[in-house]
Amino acid sequence: MTRKLILSSPLLEITISRLCQELIENQIKDVETVILGLQPRGIYFAERIAKELGKQLNQTFQVGKLDATFFRDDYRRRDTIAPNSTDISFLIENKRVILVDDVLATGRMVRAALDAMNSFGRPTKVELCVLIDRIYNRDLPINADYVGKAVNTLPTEKVLVEWQEQGHEADKIWLITQ
Amino acid sequence: MLKSPHLLGIKDLDEASIHLIVKTAKEFKEVLNRPIKKVPSLRDVTIANVFFENSTRTRLSFELAEKRLSADTINFSASGSSVKKGETLLDTVNNILAMKVDMIVMRHASPGAPHYLAKHIKANIVNAGDGTHEHPTQALLDTYSLREKLGDLDGKNIAIIGDILHSRVALSNIYALKKQGANVRLCGPSTLIPKHIQSLGVEVSHDVKSTLQWCDAANVLRIQLERQQIKYFPSLREYAQFFGITRQMLEELPKEIVLMHPGPINRGVELSSDAADSPHSIILDQVENGVAVRMAVLYLLASRA
Numbered sequence: 351m352t353r354k355l356i357l358s359s360p361l362l363e364i365t366i367s368r369l370c371q372e373l374i375e376n377q378i379k380d381v382e383t384v385i386l387g388l389q390p391r392g393i394y395f396a397e398r399i400a401k402e403l404g405k406q407l408n409q410t411f412q413v414g415k416l417d418a419t420f421f422r423d424d425y426r427r428r429d430t431i432a433p434n435s436t437d438i439s440f441l442i443e444n445k446r447v448i449l450v451d452d453v454l455a456t457g458r459m460v461r462a463a464l465d466a467m468n469s470f471g472r473p474t475k476v477e478l479c480v481l482i483d484r485i486y487n488r489d490l491p492i493n494a495d496y497v498g499k500a501v502n503t504l505p506t507e508k509v510l511v512e513w514q515e516q517g518h519e520a521d522k523i524w525l526i527t528q
Numbered sequence: 529m530l531k532s533p534h535l536l537g538i539k540d541l542d543e544a545s546i547h548l549i550v551k552t553a554k555e556f557k558e559v560l561n562r563p564i565k566k567v568p569s570l571r572d573v574t575i576a577n578v579f580f581e582n583s584t585r586t587r588l589s590f591e592l593a594e595k596r597l598s599a600d601t602i603n604f605s606a607s608g609s610s611v612k613k614g615e616t617l618l619d620t621v622n623n624i625l626a627m628k629v630d631m632i633v634m635r636h637a638s639p640g641a642p643h644y645l646a647k648h649i650k651a652n653i654v655n656a657g658d659g660t661h662e663h664p665t666q667a668l669l670d671t672y673s674l675r676e677k678l679g680d681l682d683g684k685n686i687a688i689i690g691d692i693l694h695s696r697v698a699l700s701n702i703y704a705l706k707k708q709g710a711n712v713r714l715c716g717p718s719t720l721i722p723k724h725i726q727s728l729g730v731e732v733s734h735d736v737k738s739t740l741q742w743c744d745a746a747n748v749l750r751i752q753l754e755r756q757q758i759k760y761f762p763s764l765r766e767y768a769q770f771f772g773i774t775r776q777m778l779e780e781l782p783k784e785i786v787l788m789h790p791g792p793i794n795r796g797v798e799l800s801s802d803a804a805d806s807p808h809s810i811i812l813d814q815v816e817n818g819v820a821v822r823m824a825v826l827y828l829l830a831s832r833a
Binding site (some may be wrong): 434436465 | 529548551552554555558559562563564566567568569572573827828830831832
């Protein structure tokens with residue numbers, strides 16, 4: 351098993367800052383925008399994005415945690431995954447939603463998240479922001495609007511994201527080859 | 529992930545499984561508080577609710593849990609069925625399964641009936657109460673409700689008061705509470721406390737007042753007259769005098785305790801009306817949590833198909 355570092359500080363902070371610039375360019379201020387982080391690790395990235403956006407625009411954005419476990423399409427086809435908490439203390443009806451996840455691979459989790467989101471209202475627009483886009487790994491016609499870093503990976507490889515908030519020493523994103 | 533594809537009793541469940549069910553139930557409770565209270569997880573699962581004994585709460589709770597999970601459900605009750613024509617339990621259930629049913633939720637008057645089914649048929653079995661033996665989902669929802677109020681149950685004092693002898697709720701609760709490190713004290717007339725129950729690691733008392741003073745939470749049980757073939761105490765009135773709990777008793781305690789009851793309540797017997805409706809009581813929270821806990825159980829079991 352080999353581990354290759356694909357993203358870490360200070361490039362990570364620059365990437366987050368650049369993603370926020372892109373969001374701002376796309377008139378994020380025009381409509382009321384909320385940020386939804388996908389469980390389990392997208393929530394940390396969502397917090398970072400919200401913090402950076404807040405810094406750049408001098409305003410606060412509401413951040414929610416969305417868990418799509420109950421909406422997955424592989425239930426009963428693999429071992430059950432214990433659910434994480436969903437914590438959305440606002441309605442997303444008529445708002446612009448930025449869905450945030452750490453890694454986009456097959457797109458199945460995003461599909462589940464889009465379903466799960468329906469329980470909280472009908473947003474006017476939903477966009478997807480990911481830190482790592484594993485291109486050529488898609489099972490579904492889903493693409494991200496904002497991409498931190500696109501990497502070309504084999505389906506057998508794994509992208510491991512370590513956040514400081516989870517207790518790791520530093521933020522590091524690894525590519526793991528079995 | 530649960531170790532067994534069935535939920536037959538708490539006795540065979542380990543602490544990790546109890547925690548997994550409680551954690552999953554917490555997320556389902558959040559789902560139940562959304563404007564849209566449904567998730568699609570069990571959309572390709574069919575569940576039969578097979579009830580050979582009367583039930584209000586458990587049956588409605590299971591049915592609602594199944595519907596919130598998008599499962600297809602069918603209901604069967606012994607009255608008005610071919611059971612009256614002499615069909616055996618195994619034949620009845622196998623006929624239901626022949627209609628491509630994946631899970632059976634069963635209540636039966638005979639202790640061990642779900643264990644017998646689990647040995648002989650290919651489907652997930654959930655015990656919804658087997659005679660005077662176990663009622664695992666009730667104990668799990670009691671655990672969930674207690675944890676909401678008291679946090680971790682390790683070292684907490686929990687009293688179970690009433691007809692312990694005929695209560696499946698009591699036995700399942702004893703197993704569940706002991707596995708989580710709680711101290712359990714049973715309280716009731718000596719005729720309604722099973723012999724040798726101390727071997728499960730519980731204390732026994734016959735004095736309600738001192739038991740209430742000792743405990744952090746009291747789970748009060750109904751007198752199950754329908755299961756009593758002989759007289760265990762002189763009269764319900766005398767039972768209410770000695771073992772009934774009133775609001776005044778609760779208010780005289782040095783600390784606030786949590787009052788639970790699995791239902792149905794016989795008001796004026798084990799609980800006075802003002803006690804049942806007092807702020808101590810979490811009886812209706814238990815009912816609310818019941819749906820979330822049963823969703824968790826069904827969700828975790830169905831994935832073990």
